[in-house]
Amino acid sequence: MAIYPKNERGVALILTITLIGLIVILTLQFSKSIRAGLYETANFDDDVRLGAIAKSGFNCALAVLYEDDADVDSLRDDWAELKTYSSQSAAMFDDGAFDTDVTDLSGKIQINKLIYTSGEKKGEFNPDQKGILTRLLENKPFNLKDDQIEGILDAIKDWIDEDDEVTGFGGAEDSYYQSLDKPYSCRNAPLEFPDELLLIKGITPEFYYGTSDIPGISNYLTTVQGDGRINFNTASAVVLEALSENLDSTMVEEIVDYRNDEKNDLSKSDWYKSALGTGEDYIDSRLITIKSSFFEIISKGVRDSRTKGITGVVKRNGKKLTVLSWKFS
DSSP, X not given: OOOOOHHHHHHHHHHHHHHHHHHHHHHHHHXXXXXXXXXXXXXXXXXXXXXXXXXXXHHHHHHHHHHSOTTSOOTXXXXXXXXXXXXXXXXXXXXXXXXXXXXXXXXXXXXXXXBOOSXXXXXXXXXXXXXXXXXXXXXXXXXXXXXXXXXXXXXXXXXXXXXXXXXXXXXXXHHHHTTSSSOOOOOOSOOSSGGGGGGSTTOXXXXXXXXXXXXXXXXXXXXXXXXXXXXTTTOOHHHHHHTOTTOOHHHHHHHHHXXXXXXXXXXXXXXXXXXHTOOSOOSOGGGEESOOOEEEEEEEEEETTEEEEEEEEEEEETTEEEEEEEEEO
């Protein structure tokens, strides 16, 4: 039997304790890595499952739009009620459901139509569209002053038009955007997505998204490239009032009430005359339509507290549906 000096036995003990400690630490770390891997695998599995469910809801919306009568579009159509029907989708899946909503973008103001995009007047303000946007900003809920409105519209025009000439006193071109703390270039082309407006001079997050007191401007604008006409059957009350200087909030309320009554016929774009009991052309017929060509579909796969969503913009031409944009969220 070997006999070690006391100092060597002490070193051996310390070494043994150190090795045991290292083994414990490595074991705990390995266990933690295994657990993290299992959680990641489970989350990935959930992510794939929820993505598939969200796609099912998106495809369901496409099917409803395909079957819809495209001659007249209103909030009475099946696509407008799809969010309500989504509550029944749980029966289609073992574990999960989709929550799908369709919004008619043809009921919003097409911001890229603020200027002419072709012809002799290319790059100039389109007075009809400028008038709609001006009334939108001067009416409730925004109540902006004339100089504020002029500045915002000038800046949007400069962002969209192709030249580098600053419009009015509120416009902005590269010289302004390049001087910012985080410089970037003026697009000088049509906006591709609504939140691109946040890059434009004078448009703050509060103005774009809204606050607890005032809704955001984003609720009423779209960047789809349509013909500029707004679907009178689906537009919000705020957009309806912006269509004409002859309309006030009381008249718009009467129009909305008439529109909500399923007994009333909405198959002619001048049905508002019946709602107001008048024969007057209060709204320029060139600005409105009763058909829709662009829709936004937001579909979420839902399982317990987890969700995964898809947002897409769809163009409909008769029975032809084209997905213009698509992103997971």
